[in-house]
Amino acid sequence: MVVGEITEEKDVIVIGGGPGGYHAAIRAAGLGRQVTLIEREDLGGTCLNKGCIPSKVFTHFAQEFKKTKHLKEMGMEFGEVEANLATLQHYKNKKIAQLRTGVESLCKANKVEIIKGSASFLSESRIGVENGHEFNLLNFKEAIVATGGDFHYPDEIIFNAETVLKERQIFELEEIPRELIIYGADYISLEIASVFCILGSRVTLILREELALDTTLSKELSRQLKKQKISVIKHCVLRKASERDGHVFAEIEKEDGETVSIEGSHFVVSGQVKPNLSDLGLDRLRMEITDEGYIQTDREGRTSIPHIWAIGDVTEGPSLAVKAINQGKAVAEAMAGLPVEVDLRFVPSVVQMSPPIAYAGLTEEEARSEGYSVTVSENPVRGNGYAQLTEEKDGFVKVVSDSETDMILGVHMMGMGAVELITAGVMGLEMAARDEDFRFPLYPHPSMSETMLEAVEGLKGDAVHMPPRKKEPAR
Numbered sequence: 229m230v231v232g233e234i235t236e237e238k239d240v241i242v243i244g245g246g247p248g249g250y251h252a253a254i255r256a257a258g259l260g261r262q263v264t265l266i267e268r269e270d271l272g273g274t275c276l277n278k279g280c281i282p283s284k285v286f287t288h289f290a291q292e293f294k295k296t297k298h299l300k301e302m303g304m305e306f307g308e309v310e311a312n313l314a315t316l317q318h319y320k321n322k323k324i325a326q327l328r329t330g331v332e333s334l335c336k337a338n339k340v341e342i343i344k345g346s347a348s349f350l351s352e353s354r355i356g357v358e359n360g361h362e363f364n365l366l367n368f369k370e371a372i373v374a375t376g377g378d379f380h381y382p383d384e385i386i387f388n389a390e391t392v393l394k395e396r397q398i399f400e401l402e403e404i405p406r407e408l409i410i411y412g413a414d415y416i417s418l419e420i421a422s423v424f425c426i427l428g429s430r431v432t433l434i435l436r437e438e439l440a441l442d443t444t445l446s447k448e449l450s451r452q453l454k455k456q457k458i459s460v461i462k463h464c465v466l467r468k469a470s471e472r473d474g475h476v477f478a479e480i481e482k483e484d485g486e487t488v489s490i491e492g493s494h495f496v497v498s499g500q501v502k503p504n505l506s507d508l509g510l511d512r513l514r515m516e517i518t519d520e521g522y523i524q525t526d527r528e529g530r531t532s533i534p535h536i537w538a539i540g541d542v543t544e545g546p547s548l549a550v551k552a553i554n555q556g557k558a559v560a561e562a563m564a565g566l567p568v569e570v571d572l573r574f575v576p577s578v579v580q581m582s583p584p585i586a587y588a589g590l591t592e593e594e595a596r597s598e599g600y601s602v603t604v605s606e607n608p609v610r611g612n613g614y615a616q617l618t619e620e621k622d623g624f625v626k627v628v629s630d631s632e633t634d635m636i637l638g639v640h641m642m643g644m645g646a647v648e649l650i651t652a653g654v655m656g657l658e659m660a661a662r663d664e665d666f667r668f669p670l671y672p673h674p675s676m677s678e679t680m681l682e683a684v685e686g687l688k689g690d691a692v693h694m695p696p697r698k699k700e701p702a703r
Contacts, residue, residue: 235365238264240563241355242372243347243508246273248540248552249374250331250340255560256372257338264366266357268346271331273376275549277324282399285320287419287580290426294582298619311427314402348509352533356509370535372559373523374552375508377541379499386470395420395498405429405494409478411466412498413437415579418449420496422581425456432459432490434466434480442591442640444606444626449642452583452622461490469495501547518544527569529559537563545572574657578647583609583622586650589638589657595628603631605686607679609643611693614674620644625683627663634662636684645676652680663687 242253245267253265270277296309335342345359357364395416408429410417413436425431453460463483470477476495481487503522516524516532523538525531531538537559540552558568579585595602610621623643629636639653656666666684671677682691689697
């Protein structure tokens with residue numbers, strides 16, 4: 229190891245070049261700061277290089293693959309359609325490289341300095357950066373911790389590189405698994421199940437716990453999984469997963485104590501994300517850490533050390549890129565003295581399965597438990613004209629409102645276009661919109677957005693394409 233003889237002086241240092249880190253760096257640079265971004269691997273972080281983007285290449289591919297039957301029905305003529313995962317891998321890697329180059333170009337255009345290496349705090353004003361045999365010392369005025377999270381897995385799983393896999397490895401396969409066993413209870417598990425079911429795998433989904441969904445959404449999801457012939461096993465604990473004689477075996481213990489063994493060709497687990505702080509040297513600082521191991525921050529993203537900030541998976545809240553991006557820009561603005569506040573009440577949650585799921589705000593059950601006088605409206609997608617002509621008729625839009633104020637409390641949906649449409653729901657929730665605020669604007673026709681309009685109209689029984697709401701009996 230060669231230690232730099234000179235300590236360099238830096239203005240703002242961002243540790244981690246994932247979505248939160250590079251958004252923070254570019255926004256801070258745009259506000260006039262001199263920014264140094266430290267990344268030990270590739271810019272874009274896990275999301276761009278291993279997680280969000282690779283998985284969405286597969287979900288998009290599966291959704292398009294599923295459409296071929298309908299396109300033939302409409303008159304599009306082509307030969308037998310096959311899924312070639314080797315070609316898909318080439319496409320995936322090309323897109324990742326293009327997007328990563330885009331991030332690098334944005335940093336360069338905004339004069340963000342990039343340093344390759346692993347950073348650790350030496351004091352509250354100094355960072356050391358190790359890159360191979362080199363070690364450099366950097367003094368800083370302000371720092372942003374954006375090192376993300378690491379996946380952690382049950383000790384009972386014996387991994388290998390071919391058949392017993394972690395969630396990121398499944399999107400590196402070049403052959404479709406014959407029999408795929410999935411263990412998890414999150415959006416990643418659902419996306420994997422949907423993708424490989426569409427591509428021809430026989431899928432077994434083991435849910436280690438109930439999914440945190442609105443009851444109506446949970447019931448429709450169960451119906452869709454059954455329709456797609458995905459075998460679902462609930463309320464059980466994994467005891468062992470390993471490969472033997474060319475087969476994988478997952479031993480699970482059911483709620484009643486019975487132990488069963490499931491055989492397949494491949495096994496994949498969705499791990500639990502925990503903050504990536506172990507090599508950051510925080511033990512040298514007077515920084516407050518929560519009981520769960522997250523960095524404690526205020527509503528601006530400031531830690532207990534006023535000139536050090538933290539964003540993304542190292543802080544409490546959902547492990548989602550959208551959260552890190554929002555926090556990253558907010559921290560950069562807070563450092564510039566602008567009035568900001570990070571509010572995670574209405575973080576949109578999405579599942580890019582087929583059909584997609586998206587939701588934000590309170591579930592019906594949560595709204596009732598919080599004391600609201602709840603009214604709900606559920607508009608099935610099959611009543612939408614555009615859904616009919618595109619043969620995307622599965623799903624619904626559900627709106628939860630307070631009948632005393634007409635304020636919208638939650639929006640939950642499944643169906644084509646849900647991931648894009650949830651933005652309208654989030655905007656309404658953030659603005660404390662009432663049903664009339666959703667009903668007044670004009671919606672394009674025909675479009676999937678009309679499912680949202682009619683769901684809101686259904687709160688008062690005014691939706692044209694929904695059955696009339698039953699009138700309350702006279703007293």
